[in-house]
Amino acid sequence: MTDTTPDYLLIGHISHDVTPNGPQLGGTVSFAAYTAISFGLQVGILTSAAPDEPLLRSLPPNVTVINVPSDHTTTFENRYTNGIRTQLLHHRAATLFPDFLPPTWRNARLVHLGPIAYEVDPTFMTAFENCRVCVTPQGWMRRREPDNRVTADDWLAAEEVLSQAVLTVMSREDIRHDPNLEFVFARFAPVLVVTDGMHGGVVYRQGQPQRFAAIEVEQLDPTGAGDVFATALHIAWHQLGDLDRAVRVAARLAGQSVCRVGFSSSPTPDEVTRAMNEVSS
Numbered sequence: 001m002t003d004t005t006p007d008y009l010l011i012g013h014i015s016h017d018v019t020p021n022g023p024q025l026g027g028t029v030s031f032a033a034y035t036a037i038s039f040g041l042q043v044g045i046l047t048s049a050a051p052d053e054p055l056l057r058s059l060p061p062n063v064t065v066i067n068v069p070s071d072h073t074t075t076f077e078n079r080y081t082n083g084i085r086t087q088l089l090h091h092r093a094a095t096l097f098p099d100f101l102p103p104t105w106r107n108a109r110l111v112h113l114g115p116i117a118y119e120v121d122p123t124f125m126t127a128f129e130n131c132r133v134c135v136t137p138q139g140w141m142r143r144r145e146p147d148n149r150v151t152a153d154d155w156l157a158a159e160e161v162l163s164q165a166v167l168t169v170m171s172r173e174d175i176r177h178d179p180n181l182e183f184v185f186a187r188f189a190p191v192l193v194v195t196d197g198m199h200g201g202v203v204y205r206q207g208q209p210q211r212f213a214a215i216e217v218e219q220l221d222p223t224g225a226g227d228v229f230a231t232a233l234h235i236a237w238h239q240l241g242d243l244d245r246a247v248r249v250a251a252r253l254a255g256q257s258v259c260r261v262g263f264s265s266s267p268t269p270d271e272v273t274r275a276m277n278e279v280s281s
Helices: 028-038 054-058 103-107 122-126 137-141 158-162 181-188 225-240 243-257 269-280
Strands: 008-011 015-019 022-026 043-049 064-069 075-081 084-091 110-113 132-135 142-144 150-152 167-171 191-195 201-205 208-212
Touching: 008 028, 022 054, 028 043, 028 110, 028 225, 028 269, 084 150, 110 225, 122 158, 132 225, 137 142, 137 158, 137 167, 158 181, 167 225, 181 191, 191 225, 191 243, 201 243, 208 243, 225 243, 225 269, 243 269
Parallel strands: 008 043, 008 110, 015 075, 043 064, 110 132, 132 167, 167 191
Antiparallel strands: 015 022, 075 084, 142 150, 191 201, 201 208
């Protein structure tokens, strides 16, 4: 299938998440793949993991995956002490470069760079022609300490990447260590969206902010909601040709996602159709 151009190309690591209930599949590309499929798109993923990683089988069966073999799958664990979270990065898979892409995949209409462990090389920004590239840059703003703790890091390629992306989506939590980065990044990015959970978020167009609201729901599990939002926004903006309506679609689907657990939080095709029809009526 790698000789077929995917509609939606995802680049980034899957993750092996250590949880009290055993290993769980995680990573932006995982949640984004389920979301893009619900929009009816053909999805391709470029990732890196251990070749015998069983969690790869938890990806949707109709997704085409190119796995760059690595000694280990990127492995995260969250530990809590007195309510304070410490995130650990036990293993990190191989860095991803454009040379790993088949020629046909460089023609994908929609590309989504979703690093979780600084694994996506910035040269991907110049690897495509006539593509709309979305970035969710959380993984470029962290590093692993010698004791495996994950801490904030300077994103040295921020201006280079943000200025070339058609859309950048991040959470306010991603920049909690330096809230001023919201305004710095807004100067570089043509369109920057900063989400803030139940408080909605802000869309910056050429640096000019406009708030948007979240839908009111009873939250069960917020895991993956940001990835659902970013993916839905990227696709809906392309399909509708209107950013404001696309934000409403993404906010609705992300809001619905927090009412469910795991990959069942991903939108269903019916939910996508209803959200798209609602903003078009």
